[in-house]
Amino acid sequence: MNSERRQGVRGRAVRFDRYGDRDVLHVAEVDMPPPGDGEVLVRVRAAGINPGETAIRSGALHEQFPAAFPSGEGSDLAGEVAVVGAGVSDLAVGDEVLGWSWQRSSHAELVLVPATQLVPKPTGLSWDAAGALYVVGATAYAAARAVGAGPGDTVAVSAAAGGVGTVLVQLLRVRGARVLGIASEAHHLWLREHGVEPVAYGEGLADRLRAAAPGGVDAFIDLFGPPYVQVAVELGVAPDRIDTIVPASWPLAREVGARTEGSAEATSTEVLAEMAALVADGRIDLPIAATYPLERVRDAFAELEERHTLGKIVLVP
Secondary structure (H helix, E strand, O other): OOHHHHHOEEEEEEEEOOOOOHHHOEEEEEEEOOOOOOEEEEEEEEEEOOHHHHHHHHOOOOOOOOOOOOEOOOOEEEEEEEEEOOOOOOOOOOOEEEEEOOOOOOOEOEEEEEHHHEEEOOOOOOHHHHHOHHHHHHHHHHHHHHOOOOOOOEEEEOOOOOHHHHHHHHHHHHOOOEEEEEEOHHHHHHHHHOOOEEEEOOOOHHHHHHHHOOOOOOEEEEOOOHHHHHHHHHOOOOHHHEEEOOHHHHHHHHHHOOEOOOHHHHOOHHHHHHHHHHHHOOOOOOOEEEEEOHHHHHHHHHHHOOOOOOOEEEEOO
16 A cells, blocks of 8 residues: 555645635645545546536525535546545556546545546547536536437527537537527637537527527527526427526526426436547537636636636646
8 A cells, every 4th residue: 555545645726715706716735635445536637617616606506505614616627546545446546537526626636536436538538628528518418318309400509609518519419400509709600610500699589590490499408597498488499398507597497397407417427438438539529718727716717707718618737
């Protein structure tokens, strides 16, 4: 047994001690205990950031996901196995992996994670993409499955150029659907280059969608907020083929009978491995908008919270 496994180690990690704006975030040296049974210690090479982390940090999701202070953050991760705990037989020190943490702990140099939440990193998958894949990959998979998208379907997607949107629209295309991507005009070229028909958001959206799909929109996925669920209803989309991942949209979704399936409904190593293979093979392009070191975590969230980013923002410890 090596000394790291016996004694644990120290590493830098993002922390916040109270709810608030980005200024509550800081980087601290923390003690990392040795891995327990079934756990491994991963040296993080990349970790994506997500809008849900902003909501948790601000306290907006306190009722659903209360924080215990001092709190870490982050679920996406990719890195190399540094220490293997007892009972782990399918991973070894030096293995390259990606996965997720349920402990809000991946925005760090080191993270303890159950071996059952990790999959091997495909050779063709970059570290940045691997570290950004879990949340967007699981969310996109769940949403596409929730609306039953497939060949012959016309599917509209709001926030189509965001972190989840860029993955989702391509997954829908892989599954044979025609995709109408709702986004700002600045991102229309990227959508076209990926086989998606762009539609500008804003006043008159329902009319533009009707013009783009005279035969009707078969399914609608909301990645932004309540107005889009209402647009889906106005377009006559069947409620069981409307899905929203946005908590603010859930009351309206329940009222109209729409679905609210997101990452939790598709969290599994099987789904993550499938999504990782699609990205590694080039069938899905996971754009990386920017990378930041841990000490610039506030800047990373400042860019994310502008809500105009194409693709993912990644922390690189």
